[in-house]
Amino acid sequence: MFQIEFDSQEAAVGIDLGTTNSLVAYMNLAKPEVIPGEDDDKLVPSVVSLAADGSLIVGNAARQELIDHPERSIYSVKRLMGRGIEDVREELNLFPFRIAEGSESVIRVVLGERTFTPSEVSAFILRQLKKNAEAALGTPVTKAVITVPAYFNDAQRQATRDAGRLAGLDVLRLVNEPTAAALAYGLDKRKEGTIAVYDLGGGTFDISILKLHEGIFEVLATNGDTHLGGDDIDNRLMRIAIEDIRSEWGDDISHSGEAVQTLRREVIRAKESLSFLPTEVLRFGWNGKAYQREITRELFESLITDIVDRTLGPCRDCMKDAGVTPEQIDEVVMVGGSTRIPLVRSAVEVLFRARPHTEINPDEVVALGAAVQAGILSGTVEDQLLLDVTPLSLGIEMYGGVVSKIIHRNSTIPASAGETFTTGIDGQTNVLIHVVQGERELAKDNRSLARFDLKGIDPMPAGFARIEVRFLIDANGILQVTARDARTGREQMVEVKPSYGLTDEQVEAMIEASIDHAEADFNAAQVASARVEAEGILSATDKARRNPAWEQLSDSDRAAVSSAVNRLMVALNSDDHEVIRQHMDALNEATHSLAELMMNTAVSSALKGTHV
Amino acid sequence: MSSPDFYQFLGIPRRLALDPKELETRFYALSRKLHPDLFARKSAAEQAKALDDSALLNDAFRTLRDPIKRAEYVLKAEGFDIGEQSTKDVPAELLEEVFELNMALEELRMGDDDAREQLQISRSTFLNMRDGLDAETQAKFAEWDASDEKSVLSEIRALLNRRKYVTNLIEKANVPDRV
Known part of the structure; x- marks a missing residue:
């Protein structure tokens, strides 16, 4: 007390x-x-x-x-x-x-x-x-x-x-x-x-x-x-005065720090008095020379x-x-x-x-x-x-460079959001999570805030791990990220250390660009997700080719699968998600009989299992 | 992350048709109790709890104040998968409108500015459609609140999927004036 x-x-x-x-x-x-x-x-x-x-x-x-x-x-x-x-x-x-x-x-x-x-x-x-x-x-x-x-x-x-x-x-x-x-x-x-x-x-x-x-x-x-x-307003008046002086005196004063600072002070004085006077005289003396110019409020406003x-x-x-x-x-x-x-x-x-x-x-x-x-x-x-609210959206970079927004801009703070991640490869023991700030759909177009590594995941098949990530923006608007392995309960506190802050221009540029490029962004996101899906199909096909069912397939069916695989791999380079999707469909079509064969084999071995 | 139930946390009945005013009143009242500003002179542990509690409060309010997010929240809690939209929920009567829209977009891409008129028509068609879906969803909200029937929730999920589909079409038809 x-x-x-x-x-x-x-x-x-x-x-x-x-x-x-x-x-x-x-x-x-x-x-x-x-x-x-x-x-x-x-x-x-x-x-x-x-x-x-x-x-x-x-x-x-x-x-x-x-x-x-x-x-x-x-x-x-x-x-x-x-x-x-x-x-x-x-x-x-x-x-x-x-x-x-x-x-x-x-x-x-x-x-x-x-x-x-x-x-x-x-x-x-x-x-x-x-x-x-x-x-x-x-x-x-x-x-x-x-x-x-x-x-x-x-x-x-x-x-x-x-x-x-x-x-x-x-x-x-x-x-x-x-x-x-x-x-x-x-x-x-x-x-x-x-x-x-x-x-x-x-x-x-x-x-x-x-x-x-x-x-x-x-x-x-x-x-x-x-x-x-206000600096931008000062710069307008500065430009006029520097130009005038150049033509009147033949001198470029913009290289002298002292002259520029003296002029800037005078410009600010004139600007301020133009808020209550209809006209003001800008006066600048340098090296025994004098410059003056009357600035009307009308001229100032047009500037x-x-x-x-x-x-x-x-x-x-x-x-x-x-x-x-x-x-x-x-x-x-x-x-x-x-x-x-x-x-x-x-x-x-x-x-x-x-x-x-x-x-x-x-x-x-x-x-x-x-x-x-x-x-x-x-x-x-x-x-x-x-x-108060957070001015910028926060997100995580997903496969294919697409951003998954976790906390949207204008959310009341403190704000939090959780997301569960898994491993993509068998035996993977760490997951790298990339946190970005901005409104664009692709991570590379946003500002990187931090990357952090969740280590010590027990080796297990792809997709089995469950890593829960929690984002929390505190009342200061500062981000905290925590991650927890849901299976082991292991928790890791992460201090977000920005290597560089987002520039102000970037923030604006990002928001502006996200409006300007909404269409381009949308397409890029679709291409990225099509690629991820295509890669999944390719890897599944690759696995299936090692299944005994592959050998039971007719030569022509096998040739059809191989050529569909090749065409899809070429299509992966396309910037048109529809092209990628067409070739995905073609590969799915070509592997139809293979899938059926595998299904039958799986069903029959399962049936055998129950009888034993 | 087993975060507490939003309805329970806010202390309001688990209904889909919520009175926004009532929700807001609860939000303000709880903010006055939980906000970190009120714990600035308390222990670090109390401050940490205030941070967690008010983040939860804000998340709950943000989710439940929006009818779509609210419905998705309840669906998820009731074990529905709300991730991918299923194509079977795409209304068949929409196919012609979608075709018209795609044609107009294609024409516009070819430099035919007259296609803008069709885009306008498509857009208002889809907007009307969405309004219709919203009204239907509202009715289903009331139905679930009264009956607690799981089948109503699956109807709501189907409506939400259609709404998502129609919203995408509205965005697609919303081509900026600059070419």
């Missing part, structure tokens, strides 16, 4: 670990509140810089370092979380990340003379937030709820949890950002209803649709575009229309998955700095036919919601409960 009393004294905080800015909030009695830093700023820019003396600078101070010492500084590290080097090649063209040699399995970024993993860099930001909270609350802070984009996959979630651990935080829960925002708005709000959360952040876009029921926040569906955000439009497709898909129409959406909540842009607001209003909520600062709403969740977990907030 005393232990619990003591524990509850210690504050659990909510943290929004953002691409651009990070925030920490806590429950001040019944109300969530953002904790400002030493500089009184509530937003801690997600920028880390390594000072010459080896100390680390985080936040606003590091933003200046980003301009003065770009080679010792890093921003937008969230884009690298839980990903492999192959996954981020494209990002490297757009962002000045310096990746260390030997980053094949785990990415390491270079800051000055040192290298760090993305989780470590994120941990520096978290540590700063922890420090800010401890200074403001006057108590040690060791427990936190950290938010992640709803579309983050298993590897990205694990990398975020690792960052928390590295920062000395016990991560009570990872919460999806849009869901956290709904929690923040849910306080003192309506008891029943359907709400959409539109979250356009610095680097990611999420849409979630939730059903509210007396304090229960049930996510019905989530969707998104994990490579779409970003397609970006805003790209958010609408996922919104429609999400409504479809949730089984709701725009008329059924009672409220829309706006999250992320980019939702201040009037064009974004009007697009959302038109789509959902509801005026979006903007009462809570869109930069703060996620952190506030995280604090509410921290309150729920520490027992200070009662009668509120979050039921």
Whole structure:
């Protein structure tokens, strides 16, 4: 009892670990509140810089370092979380990340003379937030709820949890950002209803649709575009300015890290003021030269229309998955700095036919919601409960490379599913199970999460073993897989270790491609299953040829079987499942009399057996 | 894996015709008791149990809220094999429609865009057919609930197989506008 009393004294905080800015909030009695830093700023820019003396600078101070010492500084590290080097090649063209040699399995970024993993860099930001909270609350802070984009996959979630651990935080829960925002708005709000959360952040876009029921926040569906955000808007303005400067000055400033960072800062300032001014002047001075250009809101909007439009497709898909129409959406909540842009607001209003909520600062709403969740977990907030979903389907690779989906996307978590496997070959003592994440039908088109080996199966004929596999996605959206041999009862706990996380682009590409290529996928799956069946028939035929009945067959029947076998083996290479099936039928036809003979032999020997 | 019976776990009668509202009420009530959020300050063993229990609750709700999955669940529990669909359940009166559909798909592949009209017709035919099957299935649900007759379950299985077949045809007829 005393232990619990003591524990509850210690504050659990909510943290929004953002691409651009990070925030920490806590429950001040019944109300969530953002904790400002030493500089009184509530937003801690997600920028880390390594000072010459080896100390680390985080936040606003590091933003200046980003301009003065770009080679010792890093921003937008969230884009690298839980990903492999192959996954981020494209990002490297757009962002000045310096990746260390030997980053094949785990990415390491270079800051000055040192290298760090993305989780470590994120941990520096978290540590700063922890420090800010401890200074403001006057108590040690060791427990936190950290938010992640709803579309983050298993590897990205694990990398975020690792960052928390590295920062000395016990991560009570990872919460999806849009869901956290709904929690923040849910306080003192309506008891029943359907709400959409539109979250356009610095680097990611999420849409979630939730059903509210007396304090229960049930996510019905989530969707998104994990490579779409305010950064893309900045890049549009950057491109114009860089082009102008090139033609006016004859200089290409895009190669100077310092110039680009200075211009980026100015572009962001102009973008932000265009949300409330009809026109703004972009000013940039470099090496004694000055560039300026007036940007009207009209021009700005024409530059970003397609970006805003790209958010609408996922919104429609999400409504479809949730089984709701725009008329059924009672409220829309706006999250992320980019939702201040009037064009974004009007697009959302038109789509959902509801005026979006903007009462809570869109930069703060996620952190506030995280604090509410921290309150729920520490027992200070009662009668509120979050039921979230998994954004991506999980499956196992089956024979022929086809995926058997075990847990479908948008399933409420925790979620579990069981599947029984057997051996395919006589005497087989291990079964390799390949776990994938994604929506495509073939394993190779999805992202590999992990492979694990169930060893020590007693040798027995093919098909006799029974291995039960259980998938469990916990409330953090992280997968656990356990496998058990039903005959021996032997159980094996499996830690899912992703070699690389799924890239954000891949997630999207996968979902998009699964729509685009639905037909191609379907065909490929049919070909794969036809091949598996054909191989079964071929192996059965092979076995039958060793049966005494084979010798009793006429020469012409034997020749017919052999030629049908050969033709089917050739047909196996076909990409047309119907061709394979035709030759399977032909072989079945050719082996008809052989099968009959074998049957008769089996029956007569069985009859003999009963008489003995 | 001998996981507990979903109906028993939710504490609702073993019926095929379920009131979705009642099911949802049970789901919410149990979520408020079992969710891992409520055990964050408890022992590791209690947390593990909460995780298992709420996963089971969510799985049960996901299965039973959907009439098709619910029926498949009951069929399986009653010893029916629900794996492969048997061709004998394919309605004979469908053969002509299937032929029309395949013809139209073939024509479309040859570049004849007029075939789209036939696809539309096929699609709405199959959609109507599925609605009919759903109504029939609903009636059978009520019949099983009242009688507990195994023969009704096998009729339901046959209906589900036909529904699966018709659903595949609907998907087949649903060719995107882009060629």
